[in-house]
Amino acid sequence: MAEENAIELRGVKKAWGDVVAVQSFDVEIRKGEFFSLLGPSGCGKTTTLRMIAGLEEPTEGQILLEGHDVVRVPPYRRNVHTVFQDYALFPHMTVNKNIWFPLKMRGISLSDAGQRIDRVLRLVNMEGYERRLPQQLSGGQRQRIALARSLVDEPAALLLDEPLGALDFKLRGAMQKVLKDIQRNVGITFIYVTHDQTEALTMSDRIAVMKSGRVHQIGTPDEIYSRPATAFVASFIGEMNFLHGRRLQAQGEMPQAEVGGHRFRASRSTITGTPGSGDEVLVCIRTERVQVNSHRGTDHEVEGTVRRIVYRGTDYELTCDLAGQEVRAVVSAVDWNPELRVGTQARLGFNAADITFFPQAEEKEIVQYTTEAV
């Protein structure tokens, strides 16, 4: 067999009675890939991970580890390890014994395991802690021991369930680097669960974006960010404007819509079927792609009244009124023109390349912005 995948899901579904936690999940995860499951709370990330680990049995579908269907294989015979969110270290064993555990289960004595234990401890930068008990370690240290324990017998893949969720912001950032470095060094496949989009974007080779048990998109961070497949993905990642528009006749290849009397062309539209005019569409553009009083020419320019200005340190968020709808723009603090004030007119520029149309029906899936309510 040629280069096989580390993990493959085929039509995987998990339901508890009426509760469908995961449905029709199809993916092929390559060896050595850093693959993230991203989505809001309750979307089925943990369930997916637990099915791969064998801690949960899928209602339907197949799970392949290194080419073999493992649906009926118990967790202790699967060559993958889970790093639990709350670490799940054995409280009655020292760090040494904890890390030895998977090797012990393979019949390796503590003295024979010594070198490998030392190596993973070095890898996670925890040498010298061998004799400590888990409760004598900080959260970040426990995290690293849990990681070392899962790495020591070199599994085919590591499943990490929000491993940094319990750490504070700074430590999170540091641990993200540690994790990414380790993954690169050992070359083990990582499946990484997170609901933090920045974490997913910065660390992953590919991301599966999920909502309510359904996979909305699988792609590289760049694909997910710049070519979101659904309005939900667009809203979940980054900051996005969604404007209500009306469909117009396409201009050549370019779909067109009208928002408050202005005509917008889009480089992309996910609306299928014949472009009937008059349908409602969602016109979508990232806040940092909206140009404010820019000298550079843009495809579309409209005037809007400034409603709100929020200073955010490195940038300003400007909210303008465009024919009764709100458009938000992010302007870097360096380019900020202090003459812009609430009540003044601003010239907003849009490029067709940055605009996507989504079906109006997807509006209910959009993750609402918290700043919306005033």
Place this chain on the structure above:
Amino acid sequence: MGERFSAPRALLRGIPITVWMLCLVAVPLGYTFLISFFQVEGLQIAAKFTLKNYRLFFTDPMYSGILLKSMLLALAIALLAILAGYPLAYMLSFRVRRGKQALFMLSIIPLWVSYLVRIIAWRTILGNKGVINSALTSLGLIQEPLSFLLYNRFAIAVTLTYICIPFVFIPVYTSLEKIPRNIMEASSDLGAGELRTFFNVVLPLSLPGLVTGFIFAFIIALGDYIIPQQLGGTQGIMFGNLIWSQFGFAFNWPFGAALSFILLAISVTILGLTSRFGSTEGGFLSE
């Protein structure tokens, strides 16, 4: 609430429990200890200091023989109660999904039934015309009733084991319930099947409950005198009966008090020894 008690207030709060302990434990115990150095003159307890009560115990091998026999029996009973109570607690804690609470109550309901009623019940089960014998006779498996069932040490062991099971079950169940489930999942995830998860993770983590249960069962079995008296027959003189008879028809309270203290000393020693193994952190299993 991060409330801190000042030392005097903490002391004040300690007063009720201290008074309670004094009245119910320290005073009677102290009094018994005192009496154990007194002697009987005629039908009176005379407050004259003597060591003869203790000397009698250590010189007459009959007494230490009974003590040893009682301790061995209590040990066997405690182990049997663990053998029955631990799997029960394990099943209830890990295997039962629905009706856990109800099954837990069912397991401890025997504690609500009068001790004496339970003893009489066992007599009806084990007796010559009891449940077992009549069943076996009517099945034609035996002609004569089995006589080894009642009025011997076997009957004591069976009944006391039955009495002790809830006292093992409750602490073991509590300690099993306290084991985080994801630790067991981690064990399975890292390559341990159920048996190895049990010996490497569950058993060490439930050890405090197991030790508590063992101590309960052992001390209950060692101190009991009613069951040996009711079901033990002539073999059935246990150390508890010895003490009881000194306070009863022998009317030798000082000697009874001395025997009580010897029993107490043994119980406390066992408690001290075993509780060292009960701690999971830094205990012998972690090293």
